[in-house]
Amino acid sequence: MTRQPTAFEGRVYSAISRIPAGCVSTYAEVAREVGCGSAQAVGQVLKRNPFAPKVPCHRVIASDLSSGGFMGEAEGARIRAKLALLKTEGVAFKNDRLADPAQVFRFKETAGRLTRRP
DNA sequence: ACATGTTCCTTAC
DNA sequence: GTAAGGAACATGT
Numbered sequence: 001m002t003r004q005p006t007a008f009e010g011r012v013y014s015a016i017s018r019i020p021a022g023c024v025s026t027y028a029e030v031a032r033e034v035g036c037g038s039a040q041a042v043g044q045v046l047k048r049n050p051f052a053p054k055v056p057c058h059r060v061i062a063s064d065l066s067s068g069g070f071m072g073e074a075e076g077a078r079i080r081a082k083l084a085l086l087k088t089e090g091v092a093f094k095n096d097r098l099a100d101p102a103q104v105f106r107f108k109e110t111a112g113r114l115t116r117r118p
Numbered sequence: 119a120c121a122t123g124t125t126c127c128t129t130a131c
Numbered sequence: 132g133t134a135a136g137g138a139a140c141a142t143g144t
Contacts, residue, residue, distance in 0.1 A: 008124065027142055031123085038123035039142040045124070047141055062142065069141025
């Protein structure tokens with residue numbers, strides 16, 4: 001499996017890699033950041049993620065604030081470990097869901113948002 | 119349930 | 132070796 005990383009994979013890994021600790025991001029946000037409107041593509045790449053701990057894929061959750069998947073499993077002990085790991089980083093989960101949506105990191109947070117109100 | 123974007127596999131020439 | 136089609140996916144609405 002000497003598969004070379006494609007441009008899409010590089011963008012995805014780069015985007016996820018810049019997620020600060022104690023924060024989480026959503027598949028939709030990552031997909032949008034990489035220039036693609038499909039979180040499925042991100043999920044597909046992450047599932048086959050050849051670099052498991054290299055990229056903090058555990059910091060990526062679904063837009064529904066659900067845990068999503070981890071290491072090729074949509075649910076199970078792996079998800080439990082993911083939640084535990086996030087909890088260790090300062091992200092609190094409740095009932096398989098993000099307790100504080102404010103911890104979701106946004107890539108466009110730095111850009112001037114006209115629709116943003118004080 | 120369907121749509122969406124990318125990756126992977128099989129088959130054909 | 133290259134081409135084309137179909138299947139799958141940790142989602143989203």
